[in-house]
Amino acid sequence: xxxxxxxxxxxxxxxxxxxxxxxxxxxxxxxxxxxxxxxxxxxxxxxxxxxxxxxxxxxxxxxxxxxxxxxxxxxxxxxxxxxxxxxxxxxxxxxxxxxxxxxxxxxxxxxxxxxxxxxxxxxxxxxxxxxxxxxxxxxxxxxxxxxxxxxxxxxxxxxxxxxxxxxxxxxxxxxxxxxxxxxxxxxxxxxxxxxxxxxxxxxxxxxxxxxxxxxxxxxxxxxxxxxxxxxxxxxxxxxxxxxxxxxxxxxxxxxxxxxxxxxxxxxxxxxxxxxxxxxxxxxxxxxxxxxxxxxxxxxxxxxxxxxxxxxxxxxxxxx
Amino acid sequence: xxxxxxxxxxxxxxxxxxxxxxxxxxxxxxxxxxxxxxxxxxxxxxxxxxxxxxxxxxxxxxxxxxxxxxxxxxxxxxxxxxxxxxxxxxxxxxxxxxxxxxxxxxxxxxxxxxxxxxxxxxxxxxxxxxxxxxxxxxxxxxxxxxxxxxx
Numbered sequence: 380x381x382x383x384x385x386x387x388x389x390x391x392x393x394x395x396x397x398x399x400x401x402x403x404x405x406x407x408x409x410x411x412x413x414x415x416x417x418x419x420x421x422x423x424x425x426x427x428x429x430x431x432x433x434x435x436x437x438x439x440x441x442x443x444x445x446x447x448x449x450x451x452x453x454x455x456x457x458x459x460x461x462x463x464x465x466x467x468x469x470x471x472x473x474x475x476x477x478x479x480x481x482x483x484x485x486x487x488x489x490x491x492x493x494x495x496x497x498x499x500x501x502x503x504x505x506x507x508x509x510x511x512x513x514x515x516x517x518x519x520x521x522x523x524x525x526x527x528x529x530x531x532x533x534x535x536x537x538x539x540x541x542x543x544x545x546x547x548x549x550x551x552x553x554x555x556x557x558x559x560x561x562x563x564x565x566x567x568x569x570x571x572x573x574x575x576x577x578x579x580x581x582x583x584x585x586x587x588x589x590x591x592x593x594x595x596x597x598x599x600x601x602x603x604x605x606x607x608x609x610x611x612x613x614x615x616x617x618x619x620x621x622x623x624x625x626x627x628x629x630x631x632x633x634x635x636x637x638x639x640x641x642x643x644x645x646x647x648x649x650x651x652x653x654x655x656x657x658x659x660x661x662x663x664x665x666x667x668x669x670x671x672x673x674x675x676x677x678x679x680x681x682x683x684x685x686x687x688x689x690x691x692x693x694x695x696x697x698x
Numbered sequence: 699x700x701x702x703x704x705x706x707x708x709x710x711x712x713x714x715x716x717x718x719x720x721x722x723x724x725x726x727x728x729x730x731x732x733x734x735x736x737x738x739x740x741x742x743x744x745x746x747x748x749x750x751x752x753x754x755x756x757x758x759x760x761x762x763x764x765x766x767x768x769x770x771x772x773x774x775x776x777x778x779x780x781x782x783x784x785x786x787x788x789x790x791x792x793x794x795x796x797x798x799x800x801x802x803x804x805x806x807x808x809x810x811x812x813x814x815x816x817x818x819x820x821x822x823x824x825x826x827x828x829x830x831x832x833x834x835x836x837x838x839x840x841x842x843x844x845x846x847x848x849x
Contacts, residue, residue: 483791651745654788658780664766664773669783679784680791692749693792 382438382559385417385429386468387458389451390478390528391444395469396420398545405552412559413438417458426454429461437462439558441541443469445478445689446529449510450522459535464563466554466570470544470639472531473569474649475689477544479528482688483680486526530689540569544639544686547625571624575643576636580618580627582608591662595675598634609635610660615675615682620652639686648692650683657683703757703823707734707816708743709804712770714762716806721813728813729820732760740764740801741774745785748799758798758823760815765803775803795826 388396400421402409416437417424429437440462442455459465470476481489494500494507510523531537541554554570557563564570577583586608596613603609609630610616616635618627622643629636642649657676663669676682688694709715715736721728737743740763751759761782763775782801789796802815 646746648746648749650788651749654784655745655781658784659777661780664776664779666779666783669780673783673787676784676787678791679788683788692746692753693789693794 381412381414383416383432383436384413385437385440385458385462386415386420387417387440387442387454388420389442389444389455389472389531390447391469391471392477393420394545395443395471398469398543398548398551401545401548402551403548405548409555426457429457432461434460435463439464439466441466441468442531443472443545445471445475446531446534447478447481447525448522449525452525452534455531455535464538464558465531465535466539466541467531467537468541469546470542470641470686472537473540473542473690474641474687475528475530476686479530479687479689480681480685482527482694486524490524527694528689533689538566539563540567542569542571542622542640543625546571547628549626550624569622569641569644571622571640573644574623576618576621576623576625576627576630576640579623579625580608580630582606582627582630585611587611590660592660592672593662594672597675603633605633609633615657617653617657617683620646620649620656637685638683641687641690648690649687650680650691653683654679701824701828703731703820703828704755705729705732705758705760705816705820705823706751706756707732707760707762708740708747708751709734709736709761710740710763710770710775711736711738713764713768713806714802714804714812717762717804717809717812720806721809724809726809726813728816731820731823732816739769739771739774740778741769741771741776743778743781745781748785752794752798752829755829757826757829758800758819760819761799761801762804762812762815763801765805768805794829797822797826798829 415422417429440458442458442465446452467473471478490507495502495505508521510521512519541550543550550571577586590611592613594613595615598614603612603614614635617638618636621636621638622640624640638649638653642652646652661669661672663672684691709718718734740761743761748759761778763778764770766775769775779801785799786796789799800819804812
């Protein structure tokens with residue numbers, strides 16, 4: 380009997396699902412080796428089908444997206460019960476990801492903005508989603524919008540992490556092979572490289588021993604030289620503090636690393652580490668000049684915590 | 699009872715920590731709100747230390763290192779200064795007033811400066827009140843409404 384596998388999405392964009400499809404021919408091999416019992420985006424199984432399974436009958440669930448709705452909590456708790464292993468799939472499930480940036484605002488601020496204040500919204504009756512609504516005697520249930528966006532492991536026990544926005548083909552294939560061949564590392568491991576993005580980057584040989592910059596460049600300001608380390612050119616590339624495994628895909632596309640594979644082992648707060656590293660390569664000891672150079676970083680939270688705000692030390696205690 | 703702030707000091711071994719030692723041997727009195735942690739250099743102050751302190755209940759964090767040009771390790775204090783300026787920009791985005799983080803250059807002989815800074819900062823933080831993460835209007839969405847957001 381082929382091992383049963385489930386795939387589920389929570390607060391996500393669908394890019395992680397796309398990444399599975401991006402396996403191309405390799406997906407045929409995967410489909411031959413596993414029995415997919417639940418995959419809402421691509422197959423017609425319902426929640427009842429999952430509920431009908433025995434506890435632990437699913438060998439592995441791959442869950443992507445952050446946890447933002449009460450429905451997400453219910454579904455991942457159900458999948459946890461039915462699964463031997465749970466893989467947090469993609470940056471959102473691992474660290475909160477892009478939807479996690481909403482944690483920079485309070486829940487009510489978000490709802491007010493989306494349902495009334497945004498310039499493109501017209502909502503004179505101020506209609507809001509209500510979790511428990513009755514219409515003509517029928518109870519309609521809309522999932523509740525929770526206080527904050529959480530990574531998967533703050534809601535259920537997670538066995539393995541597959542980072543990336545989305546995870547690249549290589550790390551997905553490696554994870555599946557490890558699962559099917561019984562080669563999985565210790566529980567809690569991140570299934571990607573143990574070295575930084577720079578290690579995999581083809582421009583690493585052009586990276587000077589010591590980088591010191593008088594100014595930073597935003598990507599829209601200048602055209603990067605495709606054959607020279609982007610950081611050495613002044614672009615805010617987070618490769619040195621970001622876990623590798625992606626094959627430096629973005630840099631190959633002439634875009635600096637934005638950190639979607641998250642921190643390396645032993646780092647508690649990715650953004651703090653990224654901030655520390657960027658600050659340390661500024662070539663100035665003069666307070667005013669430093670301030671001037673930092674003008675190119677108008678939104679440090681968005682830059683350093685793009686994928687990991689809900690995992691940051693300072694998020695969450697505000698509430 | 700009035701609010702008694704909790705302040706974490708992260709001091710360089712070669713200067714500010716020595717100044718605190720000197721203040722101690724000279725029996726100078728500085729506010730007990732300040733709890734000092736010693737690091738070998740202000741350049742060793744990982745922003746994670748600062749965020750960890752705030753997360754775990756510090757109302758203010760005081761960083762102190764050698765005067766510019768006097769770093770025992772050549773340029774650790776310059777690195778600290780740059781991280782400090784960037785952290786000051788970041789903290790308000792988390793709802794933490796930038797004034798809750800302060801950096802001072804205090805040499806080994808400046809016990810009096812240490813005392814003054816500790817007193818000033820304690821009063822300033824007392825004025826800000828307990829860390830609530832609500833002291834700063836984030837205003838990201840408000841700005842977005844005006845079409846000024848740089849999200």
